[in-house]
Amino acid sequence: MSVLAAADQPTLEDFGTDVWWIVLIKIVGVFVVLVLLTLFAIVFERKVVARMQQRIGPNRVGPRGYLQSLADGLKLAFKEDIMPALADKPVYFLAPVIATIPAFLAFSVIPLGPTVSIFGERTPLQLTDAPIGVLVVLACSAMGVYGIVLAGWASGSTYPLLGSLRSAAQMVSYEIAMGLSIVAVFLYSGSMSTSEIVAAQADGNQLSFFGLDFTGPSWFAILLPVSFVIYVIAVVGETNRAPFDLPEAESELVGGFHTEYSSLKFALFFLAEYINMVTVSALAATLFLGGWRAPWPISLWDGANTGWWPLLWFFLKVVVALFVFIWLRGTLPRLRYDQFMRFGWKVLVPTALLWILAVATMRTVAREADLSTGEVALFVGVPIALLVLAGLLVASRASNRATRIAATKAAAGSIHPTDAEPEVLPAAGPRRRPARPSGPSRAEGGFPVPPMDLKVPPSPRLRSREAVAAGSVVSTGRRGRATTQEEDGDE
Amino acid sequence: MNVLAAAADGGVQIGTGEAVVFWVLGPIALAGALGMVLSRNAVHSALWLVNTMLALGVFYVVQEAPFLGAVQIIVYTGAIMILFLFVLMLVGRDSSDSVVETLRGQRVAGILLGFGFAGLVGAGIARATQDLPVTGLDAVQGGETSNIEAIAELLFTRYLLAFEVTSALLITAAVGAMVLAHIERDPGTRPTQKELSRARFLTDRPQTLPGPGVYARANSVAAPALLPDGRVTEDSFATGIDPQEVDQMPRPTGRAELGTPDASLGSLEPTVSDVPGGQDAGSTPR
Numbered sequence: 001m002s003v004l005a006a007a008d009q010p011t012l013e014d015f016g017t018d019v020w021w022i023v024l025i026k027i028v029g030v031f032v033v034l035v036l037l038t039l040f041a042i043v044f045e046r047k048v049v050a051r052m053q054q055r056i057g058p059n060r061v062g063p064r065g066y067l068q069s070l071a072d073g074l075k076l077a078f079k080e081d082i083m084p085a086l087a088d089k090p091v092y093f094l095a096p097v098i099a100t101i102p103a104f105l106a107f108s109v110i111p112l113g114p115t116v117s118i119f120g121e122r123t124p125l126q127l128t129d130a131p132i133g134v135l136v137v138l139a140c141s142a143m144g145v146y147g148i149v150l151a152g153w154a155s156g157s158t159y160p161l162l163g164s165l166r167s168a169a170q171m172v173s174y175e176i177a178m179g180l181s182i183v184a185v186f187l188y189s190g191s192m193s194t195s196e197i198v199a200a201q202a203d204g205n206q207l208s209f210f211g212l213d214f215t216g217p218s219w220f221a222i223l224l225p226v227s228f229v230i231y232v233i234a235v236v237g238e239t240n241r242a243p244f245d246l247p248e249a250e251s252e253l254v255g256g257f258h259t260e261y262s263s264l265k266f267a268l269f270f271l272a273e274y275i276n277m278v279t280v281s282a283l284a285a286t287l288f289l290g291g292w293r294a295p296w297p298i299s300l301w302d303g304a305n306t307g308w309w310p311l312l313w314f315f316l317k318v319v320v321a322l323f324v325f326i327w328l329r330g331t332l333p334r335l336r337y338d339q340f341m342r343f344g345w346k347v348l349v350p351t352a353l354l355w356i357l358a359v360a361t362m363r364t365v366a367r368e369a370d371l372s373t374g375e376v377a378l379f380v381g382v383p384i385a386l387l388v389l390a391g392l393l394v395a396s397r398a399s400n401r402a403t404r405i406a407a408t409k410a411a412a413g414s415i416h417p418t419d420a421e422p423e424v425l426p427a428a429g430p431r432r433r434p435a436r437p438s439g440p441s442r443a444e445g446g447f448p449v450p451p452m453d454l455k456v457p458p459s460p461r462l463r464s465r466e467a468v469a470a471g472s473v474v475s476t477g478r479r480g481r482a483t484t485q486e487e488d489g490d491e
Numbered sequence: 492m493n494v495l496a497a498a499a500d501g502g503v504q505i506g507t508g509e510a511v512v513f514w515v516l517g518p519i520a521l522a523g524a525l526g527m528v529l530s531r532n533a534v535h536s537a538l539w540l541v542n543t544m545l546a547l548g549v550f551y552v553v554q555e556a557p558f559l560g561a562v563q564i565i566v567y568t569g570a571i572m573i574l575f576l577f578v579l580m581l582v583g584r585d586s587s588d589s590v591v592e593t594l595r596g597q598r599v600a601g602i603l604l605g606f607g608f609a610g611l612v613g614a615g616i617a618r619a620t621q622d623l624p625v626t627g628l629d630a631v632q633g634g635e636t637s638n639i640e641a642i643a644e645l646l647f648t649r650y651l652l653a654f655e656v657t658s659a660l661l662i663t664a665a666v667g668a669m670v671l672a673h674i675e676r677d678p679g680t681r682p683t684q685k686e687l688s689r690a691r692f693l694t695d696r697p698q699t700l701p702g703p704g705v706y707a708r709a710n711s712v713a714a715p716a717l718l719p720d721g722r723v724t725e726d727s728f729a730t731g732i733d734p735q736e737v738d739q740m741p742r743p744t745g746r747a748e749l750g751t752p753d754a755s756l757g758s759l760e761p762t763v764s765d766v767p768g769g770q771d772a773g774s775t776p777r
Contacts, residue, residue: 131639135562138569139561143545146541149577165577168574179565
């Protein structure tokens with residue numbers, strides 16, 4: 001397998017030597033793939049979320065509703081394009097363009113497959129690559145922030161401005177966590193070029209375990225689990241997706257930065273968001289999930305990593321990553337803004353820094369002691385992972401202690417499972433008025449619960465309707481007519 | 492440029508692509524710099540600067556320093572300028588620069604001095620680099636090593652002290668900013684979400700304050716919310732502002748115009764409320 005892989009694995013020298021029409025085909029191909037994946041992702045998201053919410057989802061347009069996003073796109077194009085009176089016109093016009101172009105550009109360094117033959121020309125299935133490959137994606141996501149920030153500012157309205165301020169702070173913060181999470185991958189693969197990172201995940205490490213030789217996992221998601229988790233969390237924040245979709249939080253900011261946008265300009269934002277999702281999914285596949293290489297059981301087949309097959313594995317991985325995005329959206333509620341920023345700066349960034357320190361130390365130790373990667377993972381990584389997991393278990397049990405005790409007491413039949421807490425003062429503040437003594441007395445515990453012996457008095461309307469029904473009239477009332485006729489039939 | 496490169500003995504020939512990129516992006520970068528100085532709106536100025544920085548990043552990439560180009564775009568354009576924009580947007584979008592001259596003739600003097608300075612520096616650089624042999628970054632780095640490896644080697648061997656001192660300086664700046672902006676607060680003095688929630692439920696109003704109401708004709712804080720019968724709710728009075736009465740539309744009040752609740756249940760004869768628009772003023776109640 002490794003011999004074949006070496007033959008097909010493109011190196012940095014293979015790029016930049018293509019004929020012009022091959023380059024053109026690749027550019028058009030990347031563009032078409034991104035647009036098609038966007039259309040697919042929208043329908044896929046709606047269907048999956050619908051399934052998670054026990055609904056059917058779109059099922060009208062096209063076979064099983066799979067052309068719904070095409071219809072939506074056409075509808076968006078024919079809507080009225082509104083320019084708000086207070087908008088800063090050039091910036092308002094430019095913002096969606098600035099959001100979309102970097103989204104497309106970032107995909108140019110994603111490797112889709114090995115060296116293949118297109119009309120007799122042997123060329124890697126990747127638009128281009130550079131020694132700084134992954135940094136191109138980071139630069140493009142940094143540029144994408146401008147689109148959102150400028151859209152909010154140029155709209156000349158309050159909610160978009162708030163949304164854009166949020167997104168500026170959010171995306172800059174989470175970009176740091178994302179960049180730090182990738183550093184460990186650079187350390188392991190010894191390169192920043194995407195194609196070489198994929199090559200570094202080609203062969204598993206030879207593990208010798210009590211005399212048994214077997215091939216260990218080679219994906220960086222398994223070798224660098226902390227990096228992978230941080231990357232996944234950070235890119236959800238970076239792409240403004242739920243539960244981190246604070247720049248467009250509907251319940252707080254109407255639509256956030258794109259409140260004032262309509263028609264094709266809005267469609268461009270929509271497109272940019274989904275392309276960003278696809279790009280970070282593809283980058284996750286490239287950096288952590290082995291790129292276009294086949295996953296383990298399939299990789300036993302020699303032909304799995306040659307020719308056009310890797311395209312299939314790659315897009316399967318991308319779709320799985322997209323599904324995780326949708327899963328998160330269907331499951332988690334939106335975070336509060338301060339919790340979100342605190343999580344980014346106080347949890348993600350320090351963890352990433354510590355992890356880089358640990359990885360670098362282990363790399364150095366391994367080099368000095370002449371250990372293989374597999375041995376390091378076995379003798380250092382596994383014990384540390386067990387220790388961390390045990391620590392997390394103890395910490396979570398300690399923090400949930402009160403709840404657990406309350407649950408046990410409640411299960412044993414206690415009415416007041418929680419300990420009586422000291423009476424707290426009413427919250428004071430400019431918006432709080434002192435409590436007036438009027439109104440019904442509070443129920444025990446201060447929570448407004450209905451009295452246990454509550455009897456709902458009969459409605460006076462019911463009595464009057466019975467009186468009307470007794471007269472057996474042809475009613476002109478809109479309510480209760482059917483009931484009246486039924487009662488007539490019974491008589 | 493081609494002439495200049497060809498004139499230098501043993502230098503690298505500057506390719507057509509590089510020359511084209513230079514002559515396309517050079518004017519764009521210059522336009523960005525001029526636009527940044529000339530535009531009245533602060534946010535527009537920042538955007539022009541972003542334009543120039545992007546052009547510079549591409550220049551670095553073209554001149555065989557891809558790492559520097561990427562860092563230029565990620566750090567300067569992506570992070571620092573975003574923070575600038577963040578502050579500018581908080582200032583407000585209508586705060587354009589004042590065009591009133593406080594010092595007489597300073598604009599003319601500024602323009603003249605600026606052109607003079609640009610001419611001096613440009614002429615100096617042009618003279619200094621006129622017959623310089625062009626080596627190219629590749630040759631300096633020593634052929635095989637890539638740009639990133641060359642930078643890393645220099646950074647962690649020869650310039651290690653400068654690198655560490657710079658990072659110490661940056662950390663000092665960050666810590667200093669945090670100290671200046673930090674508010675000393677004893678732990679536990681700030682009520683937690685749980686305590687705030689309990690406190691809210693111990694008052695007589697656990698729910699939110701009333702909004703403007705269905706029949707409200709204004710959504711200013713000074714306008715109190717209305718109950719369905721037209722009275723104002725005292726709960727919605729804003730603190731510190733006298734509640735203002737808003738002119739109300741004539742509204743149907745009383746049984747005579749609204750009809751009785753029983754009437755909606757139906758009766759022998761059609762009622763006012765059964766007829767569409769029957770509640771309008773002028774229609775006689777039954």
